[in-house]
Amino acid sequence: MSKGSIRRFDVQAKVSLLISAAGVVGLLALAYLLYRNYHADMKVVMYGRKGMYGPIIFILTAITLLMSATGAAIGANSAGQRRNEYTRRSWAAFFIGAATISLTIIAFSVFWWFRMPLQ
Numbered sequence: 001m002s003k004g005s006i007r008r009f010d011v012q013a014k015v016s017l018l019i020s021a022a023g024v025v026g027l028l029a030l031a032y033l034l035y036r037n038y039h040a041d042m043k044v045v046m047y048g049r050k051g052m053y054g055p056i057i058f059i060l061t062a063i064t065l066l067m068s069a070t071g072a073a074i075g076a077n078s079a080g081q082r083r084n085e086y087t088r089r090s091w092a093a094f095f096i097g098a099a100t101i102s103l104t105i106i107a108f109s110v111f112w113w114f115r116m117p118l119q
Contacts, residue, residue: 008083009078009081009083009084009090010078010083010084010085010086012074012075012077012078012084012090013075013078013084013086013087013089013090013093014086014089015074016070016071016072016073016074016075016078016089016090016093016094016097017071017075017089017090017092017093017096018071019067019070019071019074019093019097020067020068020071020072020075020092020093020094020096020097020100021071021096022067022071023064023065023067023068023071023096023097023100023101023104024068024096024100026060026063026064026067026068026100026104027064027068027100027103027104027107029060030057030060030061030064030104030107030108031107033053033056033057033060034057034107034110034111037053038114042116043114044114044115044116045110045111045114045115045116046116046117046118047115047116047117047118048117048118048119049117049118049119054115054117057108057111061104061107061108064100064104065101065104065105068096068097068098068100068101068104069097069101070097071093071094071096071097072093072094072096072097072098072101073097074093075089075090075091075092075093075094075097076090076094078090079091079094
């Protein structure tokens with residue numbers, strides 16, 4: 001196998017960590033969008049009904065969940081392999097991906113339960 005082949009477990013460890021980190025970036029963007037439109041005095045997330053805020057939240061949530069799940073799955077696949085020199089990266093990618101999935105679900109639930117579309 002070539003040096004950069006995705007079938008190698010050490011390459012999978014590096015790739016899974018990068019993918020999980022990209023999921024964290026998506027989670028941070030989602031948290032920023034929710035914080036920006038959250039009104040604490042009324043405890044709602046306000047947005048325009050005709051705008052792109054709602055679809056962007058849905059798309060960003062889906063992309064973040066997909067990237068985090070992919071990073072966690074690849075990390076779990078390569079974590080216990082003997083030929084993997086970077087098992088710590090694999091485990092870190094797995095746990096970062098799992099935590100990002102959980103926090104993304106929580107952030108989307110906040111949007112779903114506290115949303116208030118305006119005209």
